[in-house]
Amino acid sequence: MQTLHALANPARFLKIARPLTPATLWTGVVLIAVGAWAALTRTPPDYLQGESVRILYIHVPTAWLGMGAWSGIAVSSIVYLVWRHPLAHVAARAIAAPGALFAALCLATGSIWGRPTWGTWWQWDGRLTSMLLLFFVYLAYIALARADADRGGDGRIPALFGVAGTVLLPIIRYSVVWWNTLHQGPSITLAGSSIDSALLWPLALTLPGFTLFFAGVVLMRMRSMLARGRVEARMRRMAA
Amino acid sequence: MNAWPFVIAAWALTVGASAVLAGLSYAGMRRAEAAAEALRRR
Numbered sequence: 001m002q003t004l005h006a007l008a009n010p011a012r013f014l015k016i017a018r019p020l021t022p023a024t025l026w027t028g029v030v031l032i033a034v035g036a037w038a039a040l041t042r043t044p045p046d047y048l049q050g051e052s053v054r055i056l057y058i059h060v061p062t063a064w065l066g067m068g069a070w071s072g073i074a075v076s077s078i079v080y081l082v083w084r085h086p087l088a089h090v091a092a093r094a095i096a097a098p099g100a101l102f103a104a105l106c107l108a109t110g111s112i113w114g115r116p117t118w119g120t121w122w123q124w125d126g127r128l129t130s131m132l133l134l135f136f137v138y139l140a141y142i143a144l145a146r147a148d149a150d151r152g153g154d155g156r157i158p159a160l161f162g163v164a165g166t167v168l169l170p171i172i173r174y175s176v177v178w179w180n181t182l183h184q185g186p187s188i189t190l191a192g193s194s195i196d197s198a199l200l201w202p203l204a205l206t207l208p209g210f211t212l213f214f215a216g217v218v219l220m221r222m223r224s225m226l227a228r229g230r231v232e233a234r235m236r237r238m239a240a
Numbered sequence: 241m242n243a244w245p246f247v248i249a250a251w252a253l254t255v256g257a258s259a260v261l262a263g264l265s266y267a268g269m270r271r272a273e274a275a276a277e278a279l280r281r282r
């Protein structure tokens with residue numbers, strides 16, 4: 001908790017964020033590039049799905065980030081609501097747009113995978129519908145956070161919405177268990193993976209690659225928001 | 241059915257959208273930090 005409060009100082013945060021931004025972003029890009037090469041050229045086609053299994057290497061990271069980003073918004077919102085940590089509010093807002101994009105990419109890549117595999121672009125089943133709902137919840141959060149900032153709000157309403165939205169995460173996670181869905185059940189769990197290691201290993205590159213890339217983007221967006229905040233504060237002082 | 245066009249479309253969409261996101265975030269950060277720095281020097 002002491003570390004958390006130490007980082008509440010934007011100057012201290014920026015000192016860490018400046019070198020961390022290119023490091024996370026470029027490590028992510030390299031891992032994604034190597035992962036793409038491995039996924040598209042070094043793995044065999046699946047015995048059932050054929051070549052379309054290669055979409056898995058981007059679909060899983062986008063799903064992970066679409067859901068993980070909302071977890072980030074929720075944790076930041078709780079930190080903001082409980083400890084009034086000023087950077088937590090900035091972090092939640094910085095995560096929202098990339099999170100929405102990755103949720104949309106999850107839906108799009110899943111749909112592209114579904115056409116050759118299931119024979120349909122879309123099915124209103126539990127997993128797909130709950131993920132689509134999460135995407136709409138992201139859009140609602142972005143609109144709410146923007147409206148709150150425009151009217152000079154203190155950020156509590158978007159933070160409460162950020163916490164409330166977490167109700168969707170277990171629904172998405174367990175949708176394939178609770179309901180009889182077209183989407184396959186969990187392939188990777190804490191107990192292990194049902195995917196053969198010959199197919200699985202490029203995921204060990206693309207998953208951390210996209211995660212680091214995402215972290216780099218969030219850091220850039222946080223730096224941008226903090227700089228805009230400094231400009232607005234200075235303009236207000238100059239006008240007073 | 242040949243799945244390769246679907247594979248290429250999914251990868252191109254994800255990589256393209258990620259590149260646009262990174263580009264816009266970088267441009268926004270540079271613009272905002274330059275404005276803050278210019279104002280600080282005034």
